[in-house]
Amino acid sequence: MASGEIGGAGLAVLSAAAVAARTGGVLRGNADAQVSRVAPLDRAGPDALSFLAHARYAAWFPESRAGVVLVAPAFADLAGPATRIIVDKPVEAMVAMLGAFHRPPSRPEGIHPSAVVAPSVRVGVGVTVEPHAVIGEAVVVGDGCWIGAGAVVEAGCVLGTHVRLHPNVVVYPGVELGDRVVLHAGARVGREGFGFLPTPQGPRRIPHLGRCVLEADVEVGANSCVDRGSVDDTVIGAGTKLDNLVHVAHNVRIGRLCFLAAQVGIAGSTRIEDGVQLGGQAGVSGHVTIGARASVAAQAGVIGDVPPGEIWSGYPARPHREQLRAQGALARLARVIRPLERLVSGGDPPTASEGAP
Amino acid sequence: MASGEIGGAGLAVLSAAAVAARTGGVLRGNADAQVSRVAPLDRAGPDALSFLAHARYAAWFPESRAGVVLVAPAFADLAGPATRIIVDKPVEAMVAMLGAFHRPPSRPEGIHPSAVVAPSVRVGVGVTVEPHAVIGEAVVVGDGCWIGAGAVVEAGCVLGTHVRLHPNVVVYPGVELGDRVVLHAGARVGREGFGFLPTPQGPRRIPHLGRCVLEADVEVGANSCVDRGSVDDTVIGAGTKLDNLVHVAHNVRIGRLCFLAAQVGIAGSTRIEDGVQLGGQAGVSGHVTIGARASVAAQAGVIGDVPPGEIWSGYPARPHREQLRAQGALARLARVIRPLERLVSGGDPPTASEGAP
């Protein structure tokens, strides 16, 4: 069953002609062919719209049962489904069509009787609280919020309007979530950070009095963690998106419209300025600054400041171009290291065969 | 208390003679010694079966209180517990014995009254639903499924037979889980992936209409995340196993019988063919293919296709043999870089001491 069939409401049905009109493409085949869902070529049936953009997937085309296919001009004449729409950019055209077929999951209304909501909670209008959710004392829940099953919002949190907490999210006490913030399943926001004071009796927790503020339109992926500040606040700027399993430590400030891919880790008190992109599994040390619109490649390890607008990669991270040059040199080094060693040790001159690739 | 004592059922008790018979080993000492559990040498009591396979742990042997010990031939005469069984491969022998002492955790029957199960759910026979679990509209739960405490299965999901969801798992709407799939605590399956369209008003979510399909016998570790597809589906092939904290992005297809170690991350639309092994913390870029039976070492960063059957490592990942050669050359380079620089800059010839290791 495709997710587009969930919920029971009537399906959107579009003709091939309608899809061609919406995407600005050239229709071939049956203009009346009807599609009500989307699917990849190898899984599509006659009721599905599909697409062919890259040669990588062309092998699936001849056998595809898709009812209508958006195809790039290069594949316009390839044998395959008869009803096709030729468009310059099939991926973009397909993305544009997704909204037509997408039906949001059904949303139960009101507060489920199994939810535990403290008497002092202020709840706005149009709010959904699913089964077994728990909302602590003095929490403010803005209009249109949707709190998923088993989610826990601890005392004193303030949620703006239309905040979406997916199931089993935990929001620690006193966290502030701006309008339209989305926390995916299992996200943990506002934990006291990893700060301990060494004492003769062993490490003692440093109290964390700082806030944890997620501004409007922030989205946090599944099982990601954002710690609260100790003295300073942890702040994530408006429109910034975090993927799954991301770690943001105490006192970190992230600017607006940043993208942090899955499994990124940011150590304490670091500043990430507006528009920064961090690739998957990248790590950033504590107390550094990544300048606005900089990009850090996947798996990079940043141990110092990154200037605005630059692309850095590797460990330790440095400008990507330097990194590439170093990696290239390293790959070539292996072929010449032995004669080079002999050279500097005053031994025999290298022979031609040793120097050859 | 050992986990083997939990559940209240009668303990398995085996004599040393019985263990020797089962493992094909040579018994010395008291054939009637009885053991009812397993334990490492330093924690075993007289009721425990233990083992000694490697010199690393031989220091624990003389003082061990274990009732019976499986020992490798090399340690057959080492001073220590009197009752011992000499076997060629003590680890394998011990693993073979584990089943004899393992007692599965007790399983409550039926649907706990605190669980919230939508009226339209179809529930098979022999199903357990633990306290506070939540099952949404139109979900299909196959025979013998076991849904843990606080787990959330959202609308339209289809679970095969004997699916095991551990506590606090979240399955997003419309996910399909094959027979005997196991999701460990906190696993998140079917989240809409990390896809946004840049617009003048900021990034806008791309609707995710693709499915999320886990075929039979897939196991997903604790707190791991598998996103649903956007247009394409996310599919994990039969028998594939994911460890803890793994991330699988949208539209990824993983073949059959793969092993993904802990903290692995797979970016969007990547293909992992059958029988692939990915080491811990390895990362794979989007839109690449890892060929059948290839192995990727721990922490490797794969940024291009990996041919079938090869072993790759490092960042950027390349064939492991090349990687080793490059690392070896790099280690040696540090000792000669200065005289080499002088050489190419036309300076003085290197002295013998500079070139020495």
Place this chain on the structure above:
Amino acid sequence: MASGEIGGAGLAVLSAAAVAARTGGVLRGNADAQVSRVAPLDRAGPDALSFLAHARYAAWFPESRAGVVLVAPAFADLAGPATRIIVDKPVEAMVAMLGAFHRPPSRPEGIHPSAVVAPSVRVGVGVTVEPHAVIGEAVVVGDGCWIGAGAVVEAGCVLGTHVRLHPNVVVYPGVELGDRVVLHAGARVGREGFGFLPTPQGPRRIPHLGRCVLEADVEVGANSCVDRGSVDDTVIGAGTKLDNLVHVAHNVRIGRLCFLAAQVGIAGSTRIEDGVQLGGQAGVSGHVTIGARASVAAQAGVIGDVPPGEIWSGYPARPHREQLRAQGALARLARVIRPLERLVSGGDPPTASEGAP
């Protein structure tokens, strides 16, 4: 709202004179100025104590509205808030003051009626069990324990005194938690590890009979995972602290007073001795030993034993000093690799310009 304002109890209020006395600093300005909370310079109001320790934040000082500021001697005369206390180490002074303003979150008493506690559970005095928590058969809950909302403690677990389980934690059957252990939201402790036996019918799970023991004062971060042992036990020593999203595999033994930063991964059967520090995203292979008081840098990949007390980094990890030397040599190599290649291939001698930086 600052987290320090949550809970409804009376706020701590201190005068500037009192803060100066507690920190041993020199007061300038209004000795009677009163502060009741802490905040960073750019977010502080007249009721807040703030601090200025580094030039990095000096730009915020002139415009800060903070009521009282702890400042380093270098900034004693900088224009800004009038009431200031000059101290040698403002960060340390601030940390020392945090306790004065910290108010622990309010704690509901007793067992919430929505919690599901098996009849055979033994509960100590002064225990809190929050809504929707689930406690399985034969669990022992020590005095003063605090079980958060939606947490699941499976059958046979033993919790010492004053254990704190934050919301949505899952503790698998038979786990032992020492006194004052803290598990943050979403931590998963005691899962059967990632062990499979290849068989002709596909991989078969190895039963995990080993225990999972967290000694006194261990703290586990949000969404971290600690697997139980197969034959051996998984043990984390007293006072050891794990940050968020850490993975500890089966049979691992970690000593006392170690620190594992966020996203660290430890593969199976590895030994971490007392006082070890592992930087963020570091990974450690299976079956190795990291000696007492060793440090492993962030993102390092340890594939062999690390001697006690040493600092290792990089992948593959080696002594940090060697690593730095290798990295430095690599950075310089790129500038000379081409003429060096020509040299060993017997080509033309390098020209001066090629050898120049």
